[in-house]
Amino acid sequence: MSDMPAVPRSEGLRWLYLHGFASGPDSTKGVAVSRHFGARGVEVARLNLRVPTMEGLRLSAMLETVREAMGGEKERAVLLGSSLGGLVAAHTAAADARVSGLVLLAPAFQVVRQLRRRMGEAAWRLWEKQGWIETDDFAEKRKVRVHSGFIGDAEAVDGKFGGWPDVRVPTLVIHGRADDTCDIRYSRQWAEGKRNVKLVEVEDGHELVASLPRILAEAEEFLRPWGV
Structure with a gap:
């Protein structure tokens, strides 16, 4: 923590939780984070990043949703993001000086490359050709067809x-070594050599549910300078 940049304390600091792909504001991690910090007097708003729709999901629309939720020019925010929400949080912090700190859970760095690897070339080409791919919607417990426009939009943003x-800004990354959705090597590569980034590796998969107690403890300690 001594290597981290100084954290300016701010009145009216906004705390925002950003869920992942095919998830929602009421995800297990999001609810656990908001309850934990709520018990300590910190309100964490869980944003809905299923925008503009789940079927028409766009990374650029997620970024705009977060920027709007941060309020006016003089506002400051701490962003906590999971998976694709972690990537959104990182991109927001890179472009917007209102972000003063980050907690990233299994962030989806290099999202298009990782999606393509996980899906395989045949499924990837099918997605591009037919214009949609069917996937699980974990928030609404159903199958959903996500439009292939997500690919080009994500490439433009993530490029x-x-x-x-x-x-x-000061950043805590928590990532599971057994994550087969968002490979931990990308978090390692991104964090390497950055004095403002603390990477915590846990023995867990992508969902990180088994590591929730560790996540909450690490996040609380890391975010203490922000007034937790």
Whole structure:
């Protein structure tokens, strides 16, 4: 923590939780985070990033939703993001000086590359050709067809800085070594050599549910300078 940049204390600091792909504001991690910090007098708003719709999901629309939720120019925010929400949080921090700190849970760095690897070339080409791909909607417990426009939009957004958001604020990254959705090596690569980034590796998969007590303890300690 001694290597971290100084954290300016701010009245009216906004705390926002950003869920992942095919998830929602009422995810297990989001609810656990808001309850934990709520018991300590900190209100964490859980944003809905299923925008503009789940079927028409766009990374650029997620970024705009977060920017609007941060309020006016003089507001400051702490962003806590999971998976794709972690990537959104990092990109927001790289572009918006109102973000003063980040907690990223299994962030989806290099999202298009990771999606393509996980899906396989045949499924990837099918997604591009037919214009949609069916996937699980974990928030609404149903199947959903996500439009292929997500690909080009994500490539345009994530292509900035070569797909590595240039974050300068204090950042805590927690990632599972057994994550088969968002490979931990990308978090390692992004965090390497950054004095403002603390990477905590846990023995867990992508969902990180088994690591929730550790996540909450690490996040609380890390965010103490912000008034927790």
